Amino acid sequence: MSKKIRVAIAEPSEILRAGIIDVLKRINALDIYIIEIADMNQLECVLCKYTPDLFIINPTVTEPRLTGKVRTLCGNNKMKSVALLHSLADSHTLEHYDDSVSIYDSAEQIRNKIIKLFDVDQHKDIPKELSKREKDIIVEVVKGLTNKQIADKLFISVHTVMTHRKNIAAKLQIHSPSGLTIYAILNNLVDL
Amino acid sequence: MTEKIYKLGKYTPADSMSDLICNNYPMLLVLSRFGISLGFGEKTIREVCHQNNVDEQTFLAVVNLLISSNREENQDFGNRSIQCLLDYLHNSHSYFLDFRLPSIRQKLLSALDIHHDNATKAIIRFYDLYVEQVHTHMEYEETTVFPYVRSLLSGIKRGDYNIRVFCRQHDNIESKLSELKNILIKYYPPGNADELNSVLFDIFACASDLASHNFIEDNLFVPMISQLELNVKKL
Numbered sequence: 001m002s003k004k005i006r007v008a009i010a011e012p013s014e015i016l017r018a019g020i021i022d023v024l025k026r027i028n029a030l031d032i033y034i035i036e037i038a039d040m041n042q043l044e045c046v047l048c049k050y051t052p053d054l055f056i057i058n059p060t061v062t063e064p065r066l067t068g069k070v071r072t073l074c075g076n077n078k079m080k081s082v083a084l085l086h087s088l089a090d091s092h093t094l095e096h097y098d099d100s101v102s103i104y105d106s107a108e109q110i111r112n113k114i115i116k117l118f119d120v121d122q123h124k125d126i127p128k129e130l131s132k133r134e135k136d137i138i139v140e141v142v143k144g145l146t147n148k149q150i151a152d153k154l155f156i157s158v159h160t161v162m163t164h165r166k167n168i169a170a171k172l173q174i175h176s177p178s179g180l181t182i183y184a185i186l187n188n189l190v191d192l
Numbered sequence: 193m194t195e196k197i198y199k200l201g202k203y204t205p206a207d208s209m210s211d212l213i214c215n216n217y218p219m220l221l222v223l224s225r226f227g228i229s230l231g232f233g234e235k236t237i238r239e240v241c242h243q244n245n246v247d248e249q250t251f252l253a254v255v256n257l258l259i260s261s262n263r264e265e266n267q268d269f270g271n272r273s274i275q276c277l278l279d280y281l282h283n284s285h286s287y288f289l290d291f292r293l294p295s296i297r298q299k300l301l302s303a304l305d306i307h308h309d310n311a312t313k314a315i316i317r318f319y320d321l322y323v324e325q326v327h328t329h330m331e332y333e334e335t336t337v338f339p340y341v342r343s344l345l346s347g348i349k350r351g352d353y354n355i356r357v358f359c360r361q362h363d364n365i366e367s368k369l370s371e372l373k374n375i376l377i378k379y380y381p382p383g384n385a386d387e388l389n390s391v392l393f394d395i396f397a398c399a400s401d402l403a404s405h406n407f408i409e410d411n412l413f414v415p416m417i418s419q420l421e422l423n424v425k426k427l
Binding site: 191 | 308310311314315317318321368371372374375379380381
């Protein structure tokens with residue numbers, strides 16, 4: 001579910017940087033890696049080196065066109081930029097950024113903006129309900145059959161059995177045969 | 193956000209022991225594993241450690257690491273600290289194996305409904321398999337790792353083992369317990385809610401204790417022993 005997002009934060013104020021990082025920490029669904037930039041002279045160099053997915057910058061410390069420049073300079077076209085606003089900013093400045101967050105935004109608001117930018121749809125995951133075939137597989141696993149035996153019995157390849165088992169583990173968060181046994185009994189898949 | 197008052201920074205020898213415990217009640221477990229009993233009145237951490245013959249540096253290292261999750265870099269530990277941590281880890285093992293895990297089994301048995309006989313059997317079987325894994329995991333530390341460390345403490349570096357081997361094999365033992373908790377929460381049919389809740393609380397707490405226990409091993413014990421290995425090599 002969690003997608004790796006590298007976030008570069010360009011903000012000279014240490015207090016604000018630490019604050020932003022702390023708020024990002026509270027965003028659970030995302031797997032965030034932080035690159036801190038305190039010295040604006042190193043901005044381009046750091047951005048090219050680490051090719052972040054998201055770039056949060058205080059718009060008053062740099063020229064607005066920087067994002068576009070960096071995108072072409074390091075071929076990192078997918079990099080999103082977000083302006084970090086301490087106070088009101090004019091729309092002309094902001095049009096150079098994909099979005100903006102205010103230092104008064106809540107963690108929830110910031111989270112939603114990031115999720116929107118990266119199109120991390122948390123509900124896009126595979127449906128949680130088991131398919132008929134997956135239930136068949138569970139029944140055989142509970143009986144103690146090996147992957148090979150299950151494959152032979154259901155006329156599918158061992159590889160397919162393994163894929164099913166991986167999907168079952170992902171959907172149910174149950175990884176062991178003994179755990180699947182409990183599941184199967186409680187859901188009336190088997191009658192031991 | 194839950195409102196909670198917390199101490200900024202680390203606990204020091206001069207802080208009061210009762211403040212530490214009242215503000216961080218999971219530290220009760222740490223106390224008993226160091227062999228410190230309650231009833232310390234207004235005494236400071238230093239006084240209580242001294243009185244109980246516990247190395248105060250080790251005690252504070254464990255406590256601060258558990259509370260803040262940050263390790264203090266370049267902390268130098270002497271042999272006394274290592275011996276003290278060994279005792280702590282050993283007591284921690286017996287706490288899980290001889291007390292905590294059996295008591296959860298007992299509670300599980302009484303919480304599970306007799307009408308779901310097969311399910312109960314499967315759940316207990318799952319649990320027993322799990323406990324066996326924990327046994328193996330801790331047994332390995334008791335019979336391989338700790339004797340290795342004791343021989344290091346006496347100045348002998350055996351060629352056939354080093355702490356990195358332990359580090360690589362050291363897996364998290366709480367995840368399977370969490371699996372059981374998920375199964376019960378998601379699929380167990382309605383029944384005796386109070387008893388089931390109580391055992392679930394225990395499982396949650398035990399899983400997090402086991403995680404803390406492993407955390408101490410990975411982040412305090414292993415670095416201590418790596419340092420000791422270096423020191424012994426230099427001799």
